[in-house]
Amino acid sequence: MDAEAAESAYLSREQIVRILSEVPAGFIKPTDPPAPSLHPFKKLGVLVDIDDVVGDQDEAVRIRDNRDKEQSYSCAECRKMLPTAHLLDLHITEQHDCYFAASVERGDKPMFSCFLEECTIKFHTPRQRKDHCIITHKLPANYRFDQGKNRGKQKHQPKSKHNSMEVDEVPVESRNLPYVKAFSFGHQTHRTFYSRKDQRSGETLDDVEAMKEAINDILD
């Protein structure tokens, strides 16, 4: 009797077929209703304990240094610390690998990998890679983990060099030569500029002024 009651509670084959004829077939799209949503997301911040920050500083610094070493990827050659294995890989290849440098010089195939591990595109020059990262991946132009060789050099160049005029390089040895008094063949040396002063001329403002005065004297 119970089994019969249960049987009657189920849909018959005809009923199922009728329902199926009304149901659409094919893929269910994410937008198809009814789409029950997940638990609602609530934006949350972090409550920082200020006592942790204003604690024992020496202790904190020591532990912090240990953590930095443990939780970063550091280059065995130059001790540079990088946040991810991929960036360290790029660093080692691009900065310390002679074979890589030779391959770049040969230039037959692109060698510079993208900063993002998931992107598999390679480039011939760091400049091309940088442009790709800026345009495609929206990385900032001054991406701090960009380790192109020129970037570091530019940073450490003295400021005055940029502003100074282009001049011929004076060999170091000649700068260090001792002063030798000029020869004179029967003429007084006072007719010419004082050569000891000449040697230093142009170095300071005082010398320039002195030179101007001397020229004025001669012209007069």
Place this chain on the structure above:
Amino acid sequence: MESATTTAEGTLLRNKIRGYARDQRVECRMKAKDSLRIGLGQVKQEVAALEMGIKDVTGMASRIKRRKHATSEDLCRLSLGFLQGNDNINAFAAIPGAIQVLVKELTGPHIQRQTDAVECLCNLSLGEAHVSEKIVTLAGSYMVTYLDGKAERLKRSCLWTLANILATCDKAGKILLQMQLVPKLWRLYSDASGCQEDAAICLSLVATHCLQHVSDEDRSYIAQNLPEKIPEQPARDYFMYIVHQLEIVNQEHKLGAQQAEYLVRFFEATLAPPADRLSLIYGVRVMANLVALGDPSLMGALADPQNLVKTLNQLFALQNPDLSLDLMRLLKNYLQLNAADSNLVLDSLQIYA
């Protein structure tokens, strides 16, 4: 004389061992410490003494800008300031060059300072869409980069910040997805890294708010790496939602037999009690789409009519109206495959009227 030396050496050793034990204790405490999550404005009720106004925040911003550096204490105070209200957040975001100082600390050499900076940005991300956009433009790439790092707390803080941003601003979400966020999130979701729950939240936010910006490459990556997610790991209830919403199972993406089999196995695992309602609903949708692909070899265990009928009967017995409609669709897709005798299947079904 000898005994005196031995005593001195013993004391030295004991002190050293004590020192090591103390260091280890402190380190363990720092690692184990959890951060307390809190909503915007809640801090006022919690700690009234910490109240910071717009003036304080502006002053602090000017100070860090002037010094081009922010100490951990500055970052902590700013974090608390942002928690207190939207006005503080807007005031800080309006100062040109202030967020750049946070970015500088974020990209510095010390993990603790980086974490402090991310926590500060996390609280800043409680603001409106324009603030989120600014954060992503200046710091998004670094937060995405740190997801591949080793520092767990830093990773978690980055995920919290990214979740806030994804929930706030569509444009910021689009930029983040261009930074290959989806593959990184999927990797974190699949790894046993302790960040699965947070990565799952971010992925579900991507699936809910930024669906139109998800690229084909992102979808292919997930499709290829589906089997990396183990059903026993945390946050498994998000899995089917993510797979369905991101349309991983459709005609455009070739799903391999291994991936399809894995999906069926995952679905079977979700049937085991206690079954999560949403996992079941989205699981059925994913299965309906899998069958709609029209390839019986991709259906794994569900290709067997007896197994399919048993599963359908189990689910129809729940008498959930949302579920029943999708189950009918799954059944219809299956019958259209002609993989089994339709009459036999229909006669074996037990669907409550």
